[in-house]
Amino acid sequence: MMCRNAIRRLTEIANTLSRDSGLISRSSLYYASNPQDIGLIRHEYDLLKRKGFDVQYWNRDDVKAKFPFSKEAAIYTRGDAEVNPYRLGHHLLQDAGDQGLRIYENSEVKETRYTHNDVTVMTDQGSVSAKHVIWATGYSTQEWKPDYQVDLLNTYAIMTEPVHDLSSWYERALIWETDRPYLYFRTTPDRRIMAGGLDEPLPPSGKPEEYAEPRSQRLLNEIHKLFPTMTDVKMACSWAGVFASTKDGIPLIGRHPQYPHSYFIEVYGGNGMVYSMIAADLLAETIAGREPEELKWFSLRRPIDLNFT
Numbered sequence: 001m002m003c004r005n006a007i008r009r010l011t012e013i014a015n016t017l018s019r020d021s022g023l024i025s026r027s028s029l030y031y032a033s034n035p036q037d038i039g040l041i042r043h044e045y046d047l048l049k050r051k052g053f054d055v056q057y058w059n060r061d062d063v064k065a066k067f068p069f070s071k072e073a074a075i076y077t078r079g080d081a082e083v084n085p086y087r088l089g090h091h092l093l094q095d096a097g098d099q100g101l102r103i104y105e106n107s108e109v110k111e112t113r114y115t116h117n118d119v120t121v122m123t124d125q126g127s128v129s130a131k132h133v134i135w136a137t138g139y140s141t142q143e144w145k146p147d148y149q150v151d152l153l154n155t156y157a158i159m160t161e162p163v164h165d166l167s168s169w170y171e172r173a174l175i176w177e178t179d180r181p182y183l184y185f186r187t188t189p190d191r192r193i194m195a196g197g198l199d200e201p202l203p204p205s206g207k208p209e210e211y212a213e214p215r216s217q218r219l220l221n222e223i224h225k226l227f228p229t230m231t232d233v234k235m236a237c238s239w240a241g242v243f244a245s246t247k248d249g250i251p252l253i254g255r256h257p258q259y260p261h262s263y264f265i266e267v268y269g270g271n272g273m274v275y276s277m278i279a280a281d282l283l284a285e286t287i288a289g290r291e292p293e294e295l296k297w298f299s300l301r302r303p304i305d306l307n308f309t
């Protein structure tokens with residue numbers, strides 16, 4: 001429910017910005033990668049339906065009627081969205097800057113001092129003292145505050161050149177699957193295809209890009225397998241890097257006893273942008289003195305409950 005509301009909030013915010021962030025409402029197709037996962041899809045569909053989500057259960061014939069591939073079962077969900085996160089991030093900052101937010105880019109925090117009343121973060125250019133600090137430093141937070149709930153993996157993504165005919169891609173839906181490691185696919189407004197996934201442990205060399213070439217090729221092949229009629233799909237660029245997730249699938253948001261006056265936003269997992277929206281609202285309320293009950297669900301000190309996954 002919180003995720004669904006967060007997508008609505010993100011959409012509202014994107015629509016109020018002075019520049020277009022290209023946020024597009026999309027449906028998503030979540031398919032069973034193999035017949036053993038039909039039960040999982042059915043269970044997930046029943047849960048979502050009972051909670052009032054706009055979902056459809058698709059059998060093999062339903063999938064085949066909409067896409068050039070067939071899968072034994074799938075959930076088709078309305079109310080998801082796609083966005084260019086780089087553009088959205090920059091537009092948010094530009095508008096916030098126009099309203100008086102002071103932004104210091106390229107200012108790495110090198111040291112932090114905590115006193116009884118406040119906290120001071122120091123960079124090579126200067127320092128900032130504040131009553132509260134929110135650490136939204138992404139996966140690199142794990143380098144100085146490792147969390148026992150977090151797994152770090154290597155992940156891969158490719159983007160294709162623009163594709164002439166995307167008409168066989170029903171509603172340009174976001175696509176992903178039950179298999180682990182998973183694959184995911186989406187299109188972009190300029191008619192490219194993005195594919196990603198194949199998460200695996202970091203290569204022994206420690207270099208995320210070590211297997212980038214074969215993994216990128218595999219991602220391209222997977223696009224060809226799903227959409228064989230698209231004959232002009234060519235890779236434009238590829239990427240390999242670290243991806244963090246939590247063992248229970250829930251992000252880490254809130255305080256940590258060793259860091260006074262600090263809050264953390266560690267929105268690890270595949271829907272981190274949605275979690276970021278949740279985190280922003282929860283922490284804004286908390287700092288304003290109205291700490292929501294829900295904040296404890298995301299506690300950095302919670303035990304690992306694998307029933308959540």
Ligand SMILES: Cc1cc2nc3c(=O)[nH]c(=O)nc-3n(C[C@H](O)[C@H](O)[C@H](O)COP(=O)(O)OP(=O)(O)OC[C@H]3O[C@@H](n4cnc5c(N)ncnc54)[C@H](O)[C@@H]3O)c2cc1C
Nearest residue numbers: 107108109136137138139140157243267270271272273274
């Ligand atoms: C391949 C891939 C695919 C993904 N797909 C999706 C998706 O489809 N949907 C979705 O919702 N989410 C997705 N995510 C997750 C999403 O990208 C993240 O959840 C989101 O970027 C987190 O935002 P953030 O601002 O918390 O952290 P980040 O975007 O990681 O930003 C952290 C920032 O902190 C800066 N920083 C770090 N240390 C310091 C320091 N000491 N001083 C100053 N600055 C510092 C970094 O330079 C960086 O700019 C994906 C992630 C990956 C890797």
